[in-house]
Amino acid sequence: MSSPTFEFSLLEQQLPGGSVRLVEATTGDSWIELKSHALREACQILRDHQDCQFNVLSDLTAVDWFSPAGKKPVIADPRFEVVYHLLSLTRQKTLTLKVILPRPDRDELSEIPSIADLWLAANWHEREAFDMFGIRFTGHPDLRRILCPEDWEGYPLRKDYEFPLEYHGIRGR
Amino acid sequence: MPQSADQRIIELDVRTDEMLVNMGPQHPSTHGVLRLVLRTDGEIVHEVIPHLGYLHRCAEKIGEHLAPPQWVPYTDRMDYLAAMNMNLGFSLTVEKLMSQVAPPKAQLIRVFVAELNRIASHLLGMGAYGLDLGSFTPFLYGFREREIILDLLEEVCGARLTYSYVTPGGVTHDLPEAIPIPPGLAMLTGRPAGATISWVDAVILFLDWLGPRIDEYHTLLTENHIFVQRTAGLGVLTREKAISYGCSGPVLRGSGVEFDLRRHGDKIYTSLYEKFEFDIPTAPFRNAPREVIVGDNWCRFYVRMLEVTQSMRILRQAADLWTIGGVAHDPAGHKIPYRLTTKLPAAEVYLETECPRGQMGFYVIGNGSAEPLRTRAKSSSFCNLSVISELCQGVLLADIPSIAGSLDIVMGEIDR
Numbered sequence: 001m002s003s004p005t006f007e008f009s010l011l012e013q014q015l016p017g018g019s020v021r022l023v024e025a026t027t028g029d030s031w032i033e034l035k036s037h038a039l040r041e042a043c044q045i046l047r048d049h050q051d052c053q054f055n056v057l058s059d060l061t062a063v064d065w066f067s068p069a070g071k072k073p074v075i076a077d078p079r080f081e082v083v084y085h086l087l088s089l090t091r092q093k094t095l096t097l098k099v100i101l102p103r104p105d106r107d108e109l110s111e112i113p114s115i116a117d118l119w120l121a122a123n124w125h126e127r128e129a130f131d132m133f134g135i136r137f138t139g140h141p142d143l144r145r146i147l148c149p150e151d152w153e154g155y156p157l158r159k160d161y162e163f164p165l166e167y168h169g170i171r172g173r
Numbered sequence: 174m175p176q177s178a179d180q181r182i183i184e185l186d187v188r189t190d191e192m193l194v195n196m197g198p199q200h201p202s203t204h205g206v207l208r209l210v211l212r213t214d215g216e217i218v219h220e221v222i223p224h225l226g227y228l229h230r231c232a233e234k235i236g237e238h239l240a241p242p243q244w245v246p247y248t249d250r251m252d253y254l255a256a257m258n259m260n261l262g263f264s265l266t267v268e269k270l271m272s273q274v275a276p277p278k279a280q281l282i283r284v285f286v287a288e289l290n291r292i293a294s295h296l297l298g299m300g301a302y303g304l305d306l307g308s309f310t311p312f313l314y315g316f317r318e319r320e321i322i323l324d325l326l327e328e329v330c331g332a333r334l335t336y337s338y339v340t341p342g343g344v345t346h347d348l349p350e351a352i353p354i355p356p357g358l359a360m361l362t363g364r365p366a367g368a369t370i371s372w373v374d375a376v377i378l379f380l381d382w383l384g385p386r387i388d389e390y391h392t393l394l395t396e397n398h399i400f401v402q403r404t405a406g407l408g409v410l411t412r413e414k415a416i417s418y419g420c421s422g423p424v425l426r427g428s429g430v431e432f433d434l435r436r437h438g439d440k441i442y443t444s445l446y447e448k449f450e451f452d453i454p455t456a457p458f459r460n461a462p463r464e465v466i467v468g469d470n471w472c473r474f475y476v477r478m479l480e481v482t483q484s485m486r487i488l489r490q491a492a493d494l495w496t497i498g499g500v501a502h503d504p505a506g507h508k509i510p511y512r513l514t515t516k517l518p519a520a521e522v523y524l525e526t527e528c529p530r531g532q533m534g535f536y537v538i539g540n541g542s543a544e545p546l547r548t549r550a551k552s553s554s555f556c557n558l559s560v561i562s563e564l565c566q567g568v569l570l571a572d573i574p575s576i577a578g579s580l581d582i583v584m585g586e587i588d589r
Binding site: 146 | 225233518536538588589
């Protein structure tokens with residue numbers, strides 16, 4: 001994917017200073033990094049601006065950069081990244097957005113604004129990210145677990161997740 | 174006026190109590206382990222609440238502990254009706270991350286198996302949809318044809334459903350030069366059983382036989398008056414809603430958006446298909462029955478039927494390239510060997526490919542070790558299913574299987 005310099009300069013003009021950053025990668029995808037307070041406005045611009053037209057939210061997911069004890073840390077500060085993959089059907093272009101969140105302790109939740117009203121696709125994707133990572137999307141209409149049972153404890157895709165010993169009489173591990 | 178609207182007036186007059194009906198997870202027309210909770214008032218459905226996760230196996234977590242080629246078998250078990258396409262999507266993602274390109278021979282073999290698998294998947298979709306609506310014959314026909322494709326794919330890699338054939342770097346085996354003609358194909362085409370034939374010739378023999386059968390299916394289902402009554406004008410998904418919900422594949426094209434990643438996708442994927450001529454069937458259709466509305470069940474079904482014909486076109490062109498174009502003797506071979514200890518670069522790639530059910534995305538992040546830091550599978554059926562609450566508002570109870578079936582979901586892919 002070519003570097004999204006055009007989208008970056010557009011966002012830089014319209015958003016408050018310091019809330020947007022371009023990360024150019026030599027291999028693989030480049031992306032635009034946003035502060036969480038600028039997320040909704042940025043999404044709205046990217047979706048509605050005549051020269052952007054990112055009308056599809058292909059994917060929304062999260063990444064946990066925590067390194068479990070005994071493993072060499074990948075980066076210095078453990079954190080969550082919420083990743084948005086946008087697609088424009090008309091321009092046939094893709095774009096990656098990232099928001100970095102502080103990583104909370106076990107069983108506590110991180111917070112980020114929901115974009116479920118901008119793209120209806122985000123509704124279920126945000127529910128999945130909540131289910132798997134414990135990220136609370138504020139303003140989401142119906143934030144429930146989607147793949148795990150509703151009484152499941154913990155967030156399975158976190159790197160420090162421990163599989164339960166017992167669930168309703170079923171032995172685990 | 175459609176029959177359902179008549180019925181609704183009568184039903185509204187009766188005024189029955191609201192009732193919660195549980196449909197699934199073991200209901201035959203939910204196509205797997207989907208559970209729908211329906212809030213009904215007599216025959217009218219007011220609300221549909223889908224419950225997922227009965228087939229959740231944490232495939233993404235498993236992927237963080239395995240080298241990419243070891244995770245390929247897990248992609249088989251996502252969309253198990255189109256496992257070749259799933260293998261292909263993931264393999265291309267890893268190749269893009271490692272800045273590799275598969276040899277030309279592997280690329281052509283990938284087109285062969287992916288398109289054969291697409292035909293098999295759509296034939297099953299057609300048969301199962303007929304069965305949902307009470308027509309048994311297309312189901313038997315669909316399975317008869319699919320059986321031959323499974324035989325052909327078995328000759329390639331030894332498996333009938335979960336192939337793990339396409340891997341990062343190429344494909345695991347070369348195409349077999351001579352195979353005993355599959356018994357089903359021999360019987361249907363009147364060839365002597367046990368004769369040997371080259372694999373590509375067997376594919377062409379099958380396509381020659383399948384071509385006239387497609388017209389039969391159109392008579393059986395597409396133009397069938399009862400079928401049209403059960404599907405046309407029902408479950409209408411507008412173009413705007415389809416885009417906003419992130420629908421893809423036949424569901425998006427049935428709503429009138431001409432978009433196919435084989436033409437409009439990432440370069441690493443479109444380069445497989447740039448040599449081939451094919452159309453992208455998109456609603457509206459000129460020859461549709463007059464009850465049909467763009468974005469209804471019938472359009473989604475018809476897009477799949479037309480895609481079978483387009484895949485057949487691609488396969489014929491691929492066969493020409495293989496034999497006349499000389500790709501069969503390409504010296505680069507069919508794969509670049511992949512060592513499981515190979516370190517992945519510290520970079521990330523998200524890539525979507527056009528699977529039979531829509532745009533399947535894989536997201537791989539490397540961090541300098543052999544196992545990726547994160548593997549993510551974005552499922553097309555997941556987004557396609559999310560429209561069901563919206564489509565099923567105010568329809569009759571008997572129309573739920575018709576709408577759910579037209580989305581053609583596979584639960585293995587949704588729950589992962």
